[in-house]
Amino acid sequence: MHERKLVSQAKKHIALIAHDGMKQELLEWVDFNKGTLARHFLYATASTGKLIMENTGLPVSVLASGPLGGDLQIGSGIVEGKIDFLIFFWDPLEPQPHDPDVKALLRVAVLYNIPTASNRATADYLISSPLMESPYTRILPDFSHKIHREV
Template sequence: MTDHTPSAKTIALIAHDNRKVELLEWAEYNRDSLSRHHLIATGTTGTVLTHEVGLEVTRMNSGPLGGDLQIGAMVAEGTIDMLIFFWDPLEPQPHDPDVKALLRIATLRNIPAACNRATADFLISSPMATTEYQQSRQALPSQRDFPIQRAS
């Protein structure tokens, strides 16, 4: 399946608490680039980006309250074009399964994803971030694609 990704992307921005300052600094540095796109963020991250950087951000719930799942659903639906997720690999989160699910669906749907500042810099500065792009997205298997195994 191929999707047409427009020049103005829908970018999801998420940061765990220990990485919010890093995402904030990155967003301030890339404010002009980010302002050309439609931004979606989890609750607290979106609030910080709006108040501290002045970006217009559509806010979902906070991550532990289902925000990661909301963004994951948007990825599955094909409405997110890029994921910037500064997650904390050293700090257990109460919603770790949601984090794993979000990263899994982003990989399955072939969404460019950055989990650190260096990768985020490469993505946002890429010419593909501001031009139309024919993106090949893997179709998600349906339940009927999996054989039903009955217990003996």
């Protein structure tokens, strides 16, 4: 098996997403970690990104709304090596009309070995890691045996 490696620079490209029932919690987390997050590039789906900019003043590259393709845009950024880190506060108590997109995004994050936090405790651990402020080499598993299998 042949592994590929991808280096994330010290200045990370961080995607921030929150379902409606979790936006306030993400906003509080971002505000608390504003100093650290200000040293990185931030991306967010539409309403989450607008809330973050309005309430914290942090610059955010705002993508489409999650249900309108924003989750897929973040997933595409992961596949293209443009997103290093995912903070996604999803609501475990509410069904989501775009649940297949959410599952696809989480699958891609795992597939491409992206650090991912789905709740505040995990986000706290990740952002306080010494790896947050330094280059990090991610190992991308080789899935060619799955892709090039005989059928």
